[in-house]
Amino acid sequence: MKVSREKWENNFSEWFDRVLSEGEFYDYGRYPVKGMGVWTPYGFRLRKNIIEIIRNLLDGTGHEEVLFPLLIPEDLLRKESEHIRGFEGEVFWVTMGGHEQLDVKLALRPTSEVAITYFESLWYKSYRQLPKKLYQIVSVFRYETKATRPMIRLREVTTFKEAHTLHETYEDAERQVWEAVEIYKKFFDILGIPYIISRRPEWDKFAGAVFTIAFDTVMPDSRVLQIGTVHHLGTHFTKAFDYKIQKKDGTLDYPHQTSYGVSDRVVAASIAVNGDDHGPVLNPYIAPIKVVVIPIPAKTEEGTEKVFEYAREIMKVLNDTGIKAVIDEDRDKTPGEKFYVWELKGVPIRAEVGPRELKEGAVFLKRRDTFEGRSVKKENLVSEVNSLMREIYENLKKRAWEFLNSKIKRANTLDEAKKLLEAKAGVVEVPWCGRDECGLKLEDELQARVLGSPVGEVKVEGKCVVCGNEAKSLLRVAKTY
Ligand code: 5CA
Ligand code: ZN
Numbered sequence: 001m002k003v004s005r006e007k008w009e010n011n012f013s014e015w016f017d018r019v020l021s022e023g024e025f026y027d028y029g030r031y032p033v034k035g036m037g038v039w040t041p042y043g044f045r046l047r048k049n050i051i052e053i054i055r056n057l058l059d060g061t062g063h064e065e066v067l068f069p070l071l072i073p074e075d076l077l078r079k080e081s082e083h084i085r086g087f088e089g090e091v092f093w094v095t096m097g098g099h100e101q102l103d104v105k106l107a108l109r110p111t112s113e114v115a116i117t118y119f120e121s122l123w124y125k126s127y128r129q130l131p132k133k134l135y136q137i138v139s140v141f142r143y144e145t146k147a148t149r150p151m152i153r154l155r156e157v158t159t160f161k162e163a164h165t166l167h168e169t170y171e172d173a174e175r176q177v178w179e180a181v182e183i184y185k186k187f188f189d190i191l192g193i194p195y196i197i198s199r200r201p202e203w204d205k206f207a208g209a210v211f212t213i214a215f216d217t218v219m220p221d222s223r224v225l226q227i228g229t230v231h232h233l234g235t236h237f238t239k240a241f242d243y244k245i246q247k248k249d250g251t252l253d254y255p256h257q258t259s260y261g262v263s264d265r266v267v268a269a270s271i272a273v274n275g276d277d278h279g280p281v282l283n284p285y286i287a288p289i290k291v292v293v294i295p296i297p298a299k300t301e302e303g304t305e306k307v308f309e310y311a312r313e314i315m316k317v318l319n320d321t322g323i324k325a326v327i328d329e330d331r332d333k334t335p336g337e338k339f340y341v342w343e344l345k346g347v348p349i350r351a352e353v354g355p356r357e358l359k360e361g362a363v364f365l366k367r368r369d370t371f372e373g374r375s376v377k378k379e380n381l382v383s384e385v386n387s388l389m390r391e392i393y394e395n396l397k398k399r400a401w402e403f404l405n406s407k408i409k410r411a412n413t414l415d416e417a418k419k420l421l422e423a424k425a426g427v428v429e430v431p432w433c434g435r436d437e438c439g440l441k442l443e444d445e446l447q448a449r450v451l452g453s454p455v456g457e458v459k460v461e462g463k464c465v466v467c468g469n470e471a472k473s474l475l476r477v478a479k480t481y
Contacts, residue, residue, distance in 0.1 A: 008276055012221035016272060019279050020150055023344040025271065028150035035148035035155025042345065045288035047159060047267050051137060053190055053286070054161055054262065057183050063133040063163060068115045070139070071106040076114050080240040083113060086207020090142040092155075108141035113208060113237055113259060116164045120255075121243035127168040130245070130255065131176065135163035151268035152225065152481055159264040166255050168247060173232055173256035177213060180230040180260040181455075184215055187262070188227070192283045192397040193217055193269045194404035195227065196427065198452035198476055201439050206259075210234040216451055216478075217269050218407040222424035224451065224478040227269050230260040271346070273400045274369070280346035281369045283396055284389035291318055291325040291385060292342045296335050296354030303355055311353040314363055314381065318351075321382050325351070343368065348392050349385060369395055414445055414465050417477065421448055427478045431471030433464035439475055441466050451476040 008015055020026040025043030039047055055065070071094060078084045087110045094106040109115065116134065124132055140160040144153050163180065167173040181197065188195050195215045205212035209231035216224050235254040238244075244252040274281040284290055295311035297304040311327055318325035328338045335352070342350060352364040352373075363381055366373040369392050376384040407426025411417035417428045432438060432453070439450050442465070453473045460471045 009220045009222075012219060012272075015220075015275070016268075017150065019271060019275070019344060019346075023279060023346065025345075026150055033155070035144060035153070037150050037154065037158075039158065042288055043267070046270070046282070046286060047264075049286040049288065050191065050267055050270060051159065051161070054187050055137070057187055058133075058135050058163065061133075061179065061183060062131075063135050066134045066136050067138070068109075068112055068119070068136060070109055072109050072112075072115050074105040074107065076118060077107050079114055079117075080208050080237050082236065083208035087111070087142075090144065092141045092143055109138075110140055110142050111160075111259075111261070112136070112138075112140075112162055113164065113233070113257075117237040117241050117243065117257070120164075120166050121238075121241050124166060124245060124255075126246045127248050130166055130168050131172060132166040133163065133176075134165070135161060137161045149481070151264040154264060157263050159267065160261060161263070162259060162261045165258045167257070168245070168255060170234065170256050173234070173258050176258045177230050177232050177260075180258065181213055184228050184230070184260070184262070187266075188215065188217075189397075190285060191266065191270050192285075192393065192400055193227065193266070193273055194397075194401045196404070196408070196451075196476070197455050199455055200229075200452040201450050201475075202436050203440065204450065204452070206231040208233060208236045210236070213455060214452065216427075216480075217273065218404050218426045218478075219269075219272055219481070220275065220403075222407060222426045222479070224427060224449075224480045225265060225269060226480070227265050228260070228262040231258060233257040233259060273403075274396045275346075278340075279344040281392075281396060282346035282348055284348040284393050287346065287348050288324065289326050289345070289347050290323050290389060291315075291349045291351050292338075292347045293318075293325055293327040293351045293353060294335050294338050294342075295327070295329070296352055296357075298355040307353060307355060307358050310358045311351075314351060314353055314378070317378070317381055318385065323382065323385055349388055367392055369399075412462055412465065414442075417442075417465065418446055421446055421477070421479060427451065427476050429474045429476050430465040431460050431462035432473050432475035433467055433469040434472040435464075435467070438464055438466035442475065442477060446477055448477045449480045451478055451480075 024040050026037050028037040092108040139158045165176050195217050200212040200214050211232050213230045215228040217227050219225050238254040245255045247253050271280045293311050293315045295308045298307050315325045315327045348368045350366040361378045362375050364375050409420050409425040410429050417430050420428045443450050460474050462471050464471050
């Protein structure tokens with residue numbers, strides 16, 4: 001069967017909503033508070049597998065998991081002026097305790113820089129205790145005013161992994177920024193989510209950061225989604241707390257910080273980057289269910305019973321070796337109806353077991369990504385499934401990267417850039433003189449967002465598409481979520 005991406009790409013929004021609800025990943029839009037969704041059991045397992053990966057990567061690189069209070073008193077949140085300016089319009093406040101008005105309003109944390117810096121100042125007094133790398137995985141709350149979307153723009157972000165690090169010098173913190181970038185690269189590589197990395201422009205860096213490095217991916221509808229950010233915070237927060245540490249040379253000085261985060265958006269991208277008209281195709285590495293066994297009824301009742309028994313045996317063989325498999329024994333559904341359901345859940349492999357397989361001691365394995373099938377002997381089932389999962393994983397990753405690469409275009413004039421964006425090009429790179437003024441004008445002219453410049457050395461020839469001066473860098477623009 002030929003897999004059509006076209007319909008999928010053109011109706012991505014509806015596709016995504018339908019997959020989340022019918023595939024039983026996430027219940028969104030029905031809870032009576034806007035921007036808050038429910039992780040239902042199947043989606044929760046996918047989320048858990050993803051969290052496990054980032055947790056292992058962080059634990060393996062000297063990060064320590066912590067848990068801070070959800071509520072932040074107003075005076076604490078107001079400590080760093082740029083930070084509060086950036087977040088002011090997005091904060092949910094708790095003002096009552098029972099029947100009493102609270103003396104100090106309490107914010108539902110929109111992020112935890114201030115809460116963590118406050119404690120760092122109590123805990124770490126000397127360079128000898130540094131670097132310190134803390135992280136937590138919690139809910140944060142943001143009163144988002146742009147259109148909210150399931151997993152993508154929430155008011156309760158339930159899977160907010162925020163890391164906060166503390167260093168003696170600016171350079172140490174900068175090295176940490178690049179370590180974090182490497183960690184996120186590994187994370188997204190394991191997930192098979194392709195990305196581009198950009199230094200966000202001055203006007204779009206995190207509120208309170210010296211600079212921000214962002215990971216973006218391109219969704220099937222060609223719109224760009226920011227899936228992770230790494231910030232160098234310099235001494236913005238430590239100065240605001242007048243927090244000094246003893247340095248190597250004996251002096252007292254402000255330590256430097258970084259913070260970096262990912263969210264539910266990563267789960268959204270994991271579901272969205274590979275799919276077709278039938279639904280998503282989950283990367284076998286994180287798929288909650290690797291194999292669904294579908295018994296194909298025989299002509300007689302007795303024959304069907306035998307097939308079901310054999311199908312259960314097949315499921316058990318897989319589960320006994322740690323390959324999560326389920327069987328769909330619903331007697332009221334035809335195999336075709338079952339295929340539909342499990343395709344919507346993105347299960348990477350389907351094992352069809354009918355009278356013929358029973359007779360031959362075989363299993364018919366069908367890949368969800370290409371719909372290719374192969375018959376394997378029961379004795380070889382486990383090794384065949386394992387190698388099939390690897391093949392699917394590699395194929396999905398390759399496909400996703402090919403898609404992303406096809407969505408990065410170069411334009412040398414404003415007009416070209418405009419046409420490309422109108423034709424859903426994805427990311428358009430233009431030569432740029434390096435001045436904020438031109439970047440801002442570009443956003444205005446193109447009605448799109450500037451993602452920033454590629455990280456590292458870029459050789460550019462040509463003239464700034466806005467002012468015509470010699471280009472110093474490339475600027476990426478896109479229609480974004
Ligand atoms: N304290 C820093 C580092 S954790 C911070 O808050 N950075 S952030 O604002 O850029 O958020 C981190 C990541 O969370 C973003 O890159 C984005 O992928 C995700 N995110 C931000 N707001 C939302 C939201 N409303 N819904 C879902 N994900 C979000
Ligand atoms: Zn310019």
